Amino acid sequence: HVVVPIKMSSKILLEGKNVSKVYTSAIPQWHYMVRYAMTSNAGSTVIAVYGSKDKPAADAANLGHISLSGDSLKSFNVSEGTVSLVNFVKSCKQPVVILNTCSDKKEWSTAVTALAGLDYKLVGGEGFEDGDKLSKQTRTKTAFVFSKPVLLNYNQKSDLKWIAEFRSNFKAEPNEYAVIGHDVLLYYGKALLAFGSEFQ
Numbered sequence: 001h002v003v004v005p006i007k008m009s010s011k012i013l014l015e016g017k018n019v020s021k022v023y024t025s026a027i028p029q030w031h032y033m034v035r036y037a038m039t040s041n042a043g044s045t046v047i048a049v050y051g052s053k054d055k056p057a058a059d060a061a062n063l064g065h066i067s068l069s070g071d072s073l074k075s076f077n078v079s080e081g082t083v084s085l086v087n088f089v090k091s092c093k094q095p096v097v098i099l100n101t102c103s104d105k106k107e108w109s110t111a112v113t114a115l116a117g118l119d120y121k122l123v124g125g126e127g128f129e130d131g132d133k134l135s136k137q138t139r140t141k142t143a144f145v146f147s148k149p150v151l152l153n154y155n156q157k158s159d160l161k162w163i164a165e166f167r168s169n170f171k172a173e174p175n176e177y178a179v180i181g182h183d184v185l186l187y188y189g190k191a192l193l194a195f196g197s198e199f200q
Helices: 008-015 026-039 054-067 083-091 105-114 137-140 156-171 176-198
Strands: 002-004 017-020 045-050 074-078 097-100 121-124 140-142
Touching: 008 017, 008 026, 008 083, 026 045, 026 054, 026 083, 026 121, 054 074, 074 083, 074 097, 105 137
Parallel strands: 002 017, 045 074, 045 097, 097 121, 121 140
Antiparallel strands: none
8 A cells, every 4th residue: 555645636546546645635625725715704705816727726616615605606717817807806795705726926916916905805825825926915814725734743742752752763853754654654554453454
């Protein structure tokens, strides 16, 4: 059995029954971000902004939205212009939450520039928080949401014990992959002990 500790396409999982992953793929991450945007901003209109290469991300966000509320997520392709996006935000009667599914920083910069002065909240993913076009004012109303491993807590006794053992065994400080490796082995090891070859 192979356990992959980094991002990986779900198609690989479907092809090989002996492969597992510990890092979520894009679709569940977009579902999570939509859920976060909706539940933390009740009564708001959530819209997705996407670029020329990002239709799959916007579609995944839309599926997450439909699964929660039954209607379609409003989305705008900013690679084709920003007029319809700006007009929609201006005319919206409810508070607006914009979900950034743009992977191209230039396209996203165009959207942010066009939205200047309008009232909205922003939810963005990994890599988005360092966008150089985000003004100080925009950053204050922005939530950066993305899945990431929960690392060690240096204030917790059990974690400190594990850190000390790791340092002693490997003469190094445990990094993200050391922690993921430990958790994966613990999870699969326990499962194999409990179920043997019947473990799926």
